[in-house]
Amino acid sequence: xxxxxxxxxxxxxxxxxxxYALSSLQRNDYAFGSIEMLIIDDLFEDETFAESLxxxxxxxxxxEFLNNHDRSMVVVNEIYSLFPSNRLGYTVYPEFFGxxxxxxxxxxxxxxxxxxxxxxxxxxxxxxxEFILEQNVIISHTNHSYNYLNRLIEYIHGFMLDNxxxxxxxxxxxxxxxxxxxxxxxxxxxxxxxxxxLFRHIVTDSPAIKLxxxxxxxGFNFQHDHYDLVENSLYLEDNICVLSxxxxxxxxxxxxxxxxxxxxxYRAAVNGVxxxxxxxxxxxxxxxxxxxxxxxxxxxxINVDAAFIEVTENVTLSNNFFMQEGQLNPWTTHPVEGAxxxxxxxxxxxxxxxxxSSTNFAYSILTGLVLTDVFGQEGDxxxxxxxxxxxxxxxxxxxxxxxxxxxxxxxFTRESNIRSALRAAPF
Numbered sequence: 001x002x003x004x005x006x007x008x009x010x011x012x013x014x015x016x017x018x019x020y021a022l023s024s025l026q027r028n029d030y031a032f033g034s035i036e037m038l039i040i041d042d043l044f045e046d047e048t049f050a051e052s053l054x055x056x057x058x059x060x061x062x063x064e065f066l067n068n069h070d071r072s073m074v075v076v077n078e079i080y081s082l083f084p085s086n087r088l089g090y091t092v093y094p095e096f097f098g099x100x101x102x103x104x105x106x107x108x109x110x111x112x113x114x115x116x117x118x119x120x121x122x123x124x125x126x127x128x129x130e131f132i133l134e135q136n137v138i139i140s141h142t143n144h145s146y147n148y149l150n151r152l153i154e155y156i157h158g159f160m161l162d163n164x165x166x167x168x169x170x171x172x173x174x175x176x177x178x179x180x181x182x183x184x185x186x187x188x189x190x191x192x193x194x195x196x197x198l199f200r201h202i203v204t205d206s207p208a209i210k211l212x213x214x215x216x217x218x219g220f221n222f223q224h225d226h227y228d229l230v231e232n233s234l235y236l237e238d239n240i241c242v243l244s245x246x247x248x249x250x251x252x253x254x255x256x257x258x259x260x261x262x263x264x265x266y267r268a269a270v271n272g273v274x275x276x277x278x279x280x281x282x283x284x285x286x287x288x289x290x291x292x293x294x295x296x297x298x299x300x301x302i303n304v305d306a307a308f309i310e311v312t313e314n315v316t317l318s319n320n321f322f323m324q325e326g327q328l329n330p331w332t333t334h335p336v337e338g339a340x341x342x343x344x345x346x347x348x349x350x351x352x353x354x355x356x357s358s359t360n361f362a363y364s365i366l367t368g369l370v371l372t373d374v375f376g377q378e379g380d381x382x383x384x385x386x387x388x389x390x391x392x393x394x395x396x397x398x399x400x401x402x403x404x405x406x407x408x409x410x411x412f413t414r415e416s417n418i419r420s421a422l423r424a425a426p427f
Contacts, residue, residue: 053326053342053351053393060353061340068106069340073333073387075108075137076100080334089420091334099146099179102338109138111182113145142182144208149177150360152208153184157362159203168202171195173214176358176371179337185358187214215403251292251315255384257322258346259292263383265398266328266415267317268308268424270297274317275310277398277424278382279413283307297422303368305400306418321384324351326393328384330426332415333394335359335370341387343372343399343410345380352376354408356387361411369400369411376402376410385412395426 057066079100084092098111153175160169173187184206188195191213199211253276257264262282268275275293280300287295289309297308311317319328321344335341335356342353354374361371370385376399385397395415402410418424 053324056351057340057342057353065104065106066340069102071136072102072106072108073336073339076336076339077333079110089416093146095145095147097146098140098142098144098182099149099177100336101179102336103138104338107136107138109140109180111140111142111146111179114141114143115145144182146179149179149182149184149208152204152206153177153360153362154367156184156186156203157367161365166202168195168198172199174361174363176362177360178210178358181210183208183210185210185212187212189214215409252318253292253311253315254318254320254322255328256324256344256346258379260289263344263346263380263399264322265306265382265384266330266395266426267319268426270308270310270423270425273310275308275424276317277418277422277426278307278309279398279400280305280307281400282381283309297424299421301365302421303366303413303417304421305366305413306398306422306424308422308424322346323349328386329392329394331392331394332426333387333396335387335396335414339387341372341374341385341396342393343374343376343380343383343385343412345376345383345399347377347379348375352410363401363411366400366413368417369413370397371409371411373408374410375408380410 061069080091083094086092096112096115098113100108100110103109156175160172163169171188171190173189175184175186177183178185186199186209188199188211191211196211200209253259253264253267255264255266262278265277265279268277273296275296280298283289283295283298285295285298285307289295291312291314293309293311293315295307296310299306319330320326321328324344337356337359339356340353341356342351344351352375354372356370356372358371360367361369363369380399381401383399384395385399386393386395397412397414398418400411400413415426419426
């Protein structure tokens with residue numbers, strides 16, 4: 001640990017003195033200048049970490065929840081295996097399905113809608129999953145299908161983008177699908193009866209809508225088609241324990257490692273070419289990241305905020321977490337509301353865990369994001385997000401953003417959407 005502190009302090013002094021000197025110089029073709037820092041990777045292989053991932057999860061959730069959660073996640077994956085996918089790779093849900101979530105005790109709750117017509121139309125599908133629903137699953141009946149709720153949130157989000165100059169759009173902060181309440185929750189910046197009446201009159205008066213007051217410090221304006229680079233892009237400013245983009249020695253890239261101004265999410269390959277995935281808003285297409293690599297794929301629209309960086313021959317790729325115990329499993333799983341989730345960002349520097357609040361969160365120009373109550377801050381963007389059972393840390397996405405100034409409420413882009421958009425397959 002003393003070695004760690006000494007290296008970080010040295011890097012801190014070198015970073016501040018060099019960065020200040022570079023501020024008055026012209027940038028070269030490296031992404032952010034030629035900042036010389038110590039290579040700190042591989043110095044800590046024999047260190048005993050303060051807390052293992054298992055210990056961390058038990059301290060956050062407790063053993064009873066984790067045991068029930070692991071059992072529930074097995075059933076979740078079995079249910080998903082019975083749902084077909086369309087040509088774009090998205091899951092097609094039967095009309096009788098109202099969604100599912102994991103409750104506060106770790107038990108799986110499955111909603112089936114009360115509409116007999118929909119259930120009759122999908123009776124064959126219902127028969128296919130009856131044996132799964134008998135496995136200690138709580139069955140609840142509700143009014144709106146999961147398909148309807150997803151269509152509703154896409155409609156509202158599209159309306160706001162198409163009518164960004166409208167009076168009502170000024171007051172819509174964000175929105176998300178709540179399986180637990182069987183509603184689409186729309187958060188308003190100015191929460192009063194006039195604004196609520198205007199929204200229901202102009203946008204939609206669906207009974208599946210729940211209007212609520214936006215949390216302070218968590219909002220955006222639909223008139224903007226980009227992230228505010230001060231408040232919402234999670235660029236690294238002072239993470240001192242970060243790999244230099246111009247390090248000339250061998251580099252081992254790991255999930256959760258800070259490189260220049262982003263966090264590495266996971267290793268992936270595009271048509272056999274190896275690289276890493278990070279947040280799209282942290283880089284630009286064809287950007288040269290020093291001696292680390294080049295951005296050859298990027299998307300920041302619809303439901304994806306991600307980029308693929310083709311690494312140089314100077315870089316080797318690993319699934320071992322950076323500065324933490326454990327390994328990221330490239331076999332992905334499906335996020336489900338109420339499931340436990342863990343993130344690792346370069347700025348925060350340690351495992352941060354919490355619960356998935358929504359599997360369809362719309363914010364800025366993006367929709368289909370996954371909202372959590374996990375702590376995050378500027379500098380964590382692009383870091384890995386994972387869940388699963390005690391025996392696995394299954395990849396489910398990368399950190400996209402969070403509450404202004406940091407705090408609980410980080411959200412992420414799904415790995416499955418990144419794979420569809422960038423053809424980047426984790427391995």
